[in-house]
Amino acid sequence: MEYFPKIGLEIHVELKTKSKMFCSCKNDPEEKKPNFNVCPICLGHPGVLPVINKEALKKVIKAGLALNCEISEFSFFERKSYFYPDLPKGYQISQYSTPLCKNGFLEIGGKKIRIRRIHLEEDTARLIHEKDCSLVDFNRAGVPLMELVTEPDITSAKEAKDFAEELQLILRYLGISDANMEKGQMRIEANISLISTNNSGDLGTKVEIKNLNSFKAVERAIDFEIKRQTEILKNGGKIIQETRGWDPVKEITFSQREKETEKDYRYFPEPDLPPLRITKEILEKIKKEMPQLPQEKRKRLEKEYGLSKDKIEILIRDIPLCNYFENSVSELRRWLKDELGKVSPEDEFFSIETLANYLISDVKGLLRKNNLESKDLIFRITPENFAEFITLVFTKKISTRTAKDVLEEMFEKRKDPSQIIEEKGLYQQLGEEEIKRILEEVIKENQKAVEDFKKGKEQAIQFLIGQVMRKTQGKIDPKIAECLLKERLTKKE
Numbered sequence: 147m148e149y150f151p152k153i154g155l156e157i158h159v160e161l162k163t164k165s166k167m168f169c170s171c172k173n174d175p176e177e178k179k180p181n182f183n184v185c186p187i188c189l190g191h192p193g194v195l196p197v198i199n200k201e202a203l204k205k206v207i208k209a210g211l212a213l214n215c216e217i218s219e220f221s222f223f224e225r226k227s228y229f230y231p232d233l234p235k236g237y238q239i240s241q242y243s244t245p246l247c248k249n250g251f252l253e254i255g256g257k258k259i260r261i262r263r264i265h266l267e268e269d270t271a272r273l274i275h276e277k278d279c280s281l282v283d284f285n286r287a288g289v290p291l292m293e294l295v296t297e298p299d300i301t302s303a304k305e306a307k308d309f310a311e312e313l314q315l316i317l318r319y320l321g322i323s324d325a326n327m328e329k330g331q332m333r334i335e336a337n338i339s340l341i342s343t344n345n346s347g348d349l350g351t352k353v354e355i356k357n358l359n360s361f362k363a364v365e366r367a368i369d370f371e372i373k374r375q376t377e378i379l380k381n382g383g384k385i386i387q388e389t390r391g392w393d394p395v396k397e398i399t400f401s402q403r404e405k406e407t408e409k410d411y412r413y414f415p416e417p418d419l420p421p422l423r424i425t426k427e428i429l430e431k432i433k434k435e436m437p438q439l440p441q442e443k444r445k446r447l448e449k450e451y452g453l454s455k456d457k458i459e460i461l462i463r464d465i466p467l468c469n470y471f472e473n474s475v476s477e478l479r480r481w482l483k484d485e486l487g488k489v490s491p492e493d494e495f496f497s498i499e500t501l502a503n504y505l506i507s508d509v510k511g512l513l514r515k516n517n518l519e520s521k522d523l524i525f526r527i528t529p530e531n532f533a534e535f536i537t538l539v540f541t542k543k544i545s546t547r548t549a550k551d552v553l554e555e556m557f558e559k560r561k562d563p564s565q566i567i568e569e570k571g572l573y574q575q576l577g578e579e580e581i582k583r584i585l586e587e588v589i590k591e592n593q594k595a596v597e598d599f600k601k602g603k604e605q606a607i608q609f610l611i612g613q614v615m616r617k618t619q620g621k622i623d624p625k626i627a628e629c630l631l632k633e634r635l636t637k638k639e
């Protein structure tokens with residue numbers, strides 16, 4: 147009997163807002179001082195009144211729009227009651243029966259993964275477990291938290307990882323959250339059940355995996371869980387409904403809680419907050435603020451620049467690098483037009499490809515070597531200078547060997563390429579034949595100096611180099627001229 151997995155994801159995302167969800171405390175995930183950004187509201191003192199953060203609502207609606215959801219015209223917040231030390235009020239303000247967004251989807255590799263709901267709630271405090279006590283830091287308590295739940299449409303670990311990565315990218319494009327998994331700004335739980343091929347509609351026993359705090363963990367943990375469950379079922383065993391954790395060191399899942407039953411959270415409408423009504427006007431206004439999303443941008447980059455899928459993916463995932471690329475290309479078009487007069491479609495295509503190649507391999511290498519990020523690049527090489535550099539390479543004014551040195555110097559000294567090339571005489575305007583011809587000419591016309599050099603007068607070579615430089619109008623490196631002259635004068639005869 148064969149088994150196939152059905153996987154659903156539950157993803158929590160901390161929103162990037164100035165203040166917390168229901169109070170004016172600063173929402174600062176970088177705050178190191180514990181219990182610093184707190185007030186009676188987020189500490190859950192009795193008698194305080196929460197106020198809804200409009201910006202957080204807008205951000206969740208943007209996520210809903212980007213993920214093809216219906217946006218609920220009417221919705222309201224509810225109290226989810228449970229006790230835990232990180233929850234001072236004894237309840238969390240969340241949404242249950244009326245999520246802000248529902249029935250959406252995200253396309254992964256041409257397949258639609260349905261999104262059941264996206265709602266808004268508040269984050270809990272952070273518990274820090276010490277050796278003989280546990281500490282509570284309320285800086286995170288009340289931070290706006292978006293929860294997204296997919297239908298169990300995902301069928302492999304790789305697909306789950308791709309979904310999570312694409313979601314992170316969309317959230318970043320929307321400016322909703324940095325969604326950094328290592329920092330806990332995006333937290334993923336996966337539900338996995340196995341269904342046998344000859345089963346009639348049974349959904350299998352659901353196992354939930356928590357603590358997935360990297361994309362690698364998402365992929366590895368799901369893979370492990372599929373194998374573990376398959377083995378149990380093939381040996382005639384039964385899957386226990388439970389919550390499991392992921393151990394990233396041993397790379398195994400382990401049982402945390404058995405027989406998870408639906409808890410009674412006693413949801414009821416939050417009496418201290420008004421219901422929400424998202425009118426058409428509000429929705430239209432938010433729609434106008436939507437940026438271009440990764441999927442549309444991929445299509446545009448392909449159409450406008452003819453880039454390969456691999457290159458597009460690198461640029462799509464690095465927003466500052468992509469902006470730099472596009473600015474450089476528009477400069478490049480100008481440079482090429484000045485240089486070539488008329489730019490053929492082939493020249494256009496290959497010059498842009500050259501630019502993308504240098505940017506993705508050499509320039510990124512220089513950034514890495516200097517511990518810099520893509521956003522810092524503009525301070526080292528302006529798009530205009532980079533475009534000029536590419537023009538020099540593309541029109542073969544400099545050799546590809548020279549190009550690497552020039553680029554490095556541009557990066558380090560922030561100079562423009564023509565300046566470097568002129569200073570160093572790196573122009574590749576003279577062909578090998580022409581250089582040979584000039585050398586022969588100089589030797590023929592300056593027999594006395596040649597004789598002097600052959601007799602051992604070292605300084606005679608300087609005179610000859612000077613003559614070569616004069617005839618080449620400085621288009622050759624004096625060091626190279628010296629080498630070539632010495633080689634020519636000592637080899638022959």
Ligand SMILES: [Zn+2]
Binds near residue numbers: 183184187288
């Ligand atoms: Zn507060």
